[in-house]
Amino acid sequence: MEYGSIERELHIDATPEVVYQVISSPEHLREWWPDDAELDPVPGATGAVTFGDPASPDAKVEPLIVLEADPPRRFAFRWIYDDGRPAAAGNSLLVTFDLVPSGDGTLLRFEETGFRERGWEAAVLREAYLDHVRGWDIFLPRLVTYADKVVAQP
Numbered sequence: 001m002e003y004g005s006i007e008r009e010l011h012i013d014a015t016p017e018v019v020y021q022v023i024s025s026p027e028h029l030r031e032w033w034p035d036d037a038e039l040d041p042v043p044g045a046t047g048a049v050t051f052g053d054p055a056s057p058d059a060k061v062e063p064l065i066v067l068e069a070d071p072p073r074r075f076a077f078r079w080i081y082d083d084g085r086p087a088a089a090g091n092s093l094l095v096t097f098d099l100v101p102s103g104d105g106t107l108l109r110f111e112e113t114g115f116r117e118r119g120w121e122a123a124v125l126r127e128a129y130l131d132h133v134r135g136w137d138i139f140l141p142r143l144v145t146y147a148d149k150v151v152a153q154p
Contacts, residue, residue, distance in 0.1 A: 003129035005113040008140055012106045014147040016072035016099040019106045022147045023097045024075045032142040035059070039077075041069045049079070063087075067094070074098050078114075080128075090117045093132075110140060 012019050022028045024041035029049070036054040039047025045066045052059035064079035065087045074097065081092035098109040115129045 001126075003115050003125050005111055005115070006129075006133055006136055008108075008110040008136065010108045010110070010140060010144055011102060012108055012144050012147045014105060014151045016101055016106045018150055019099050019108060019147055020072040020075065022143060022150060023108075024069065024071070028146070028150070032146040033139045039064065039066060041066060041075065043067060043069050068096075072099055080114075080118075089114065090119070093118075108143075110136070112136065 014022075022032070026037040026039055026047075029037040029039075034049035034051055036050035036059075037047070039045060039049075043066055046063065047066070048061050048063045050059050050061045062079050063081070063083075064077045066075075066077050068074050068076040076094065076096040078087035078092040078094050081087040085091055093112055093114040096109075096111045096113075098111075100107040100109065112132060115125055115132075118125070118128075120128060
């Protein structure tokens with residue numbers, strides 16, 4: 001296995017405008033991905049996602065930087081980078097959501113890259129990659145379910 005990128009395609013029964021809000025707005029992100037999110041969805045903005053109780057010292061806080069915010073077509077950010085260093089190719093992971101109109105819904109193309117470029121030793125690379133595969137296999141279906149709920153709300 002190469003451990004280079006994670007790619008998924010999902011069909012969501014919501015317009016690209018709705019899906020874009022679900023993948024880029026902190027109030028929506030908290031409903032399907034992290035336990036807490038703080039970010040301004042504009043290019044260059046920094047923020048963070050928190051996994052676990054934000055009040056707990058055991059919570060895992062991951063800083064991120066928004067690279068692209070092109071509603072309703074694309075949202076991309078870098079995360080999983082070393083403290084004190086700006087996120088860049090080679091020291092972070094890149095997450096990209098591309099949204100394509102598809103009938104009455106949206107085809108979401110998800111990709112996370114940059115695993116090999118981190119320079120991790122083989123065992124660390126493998127575990128980080130598989131951990132993210134497991135995570136996205138949980139969270140991306142939750143995104144679909146949550147987007148359906150957003151559409152169903154009056």
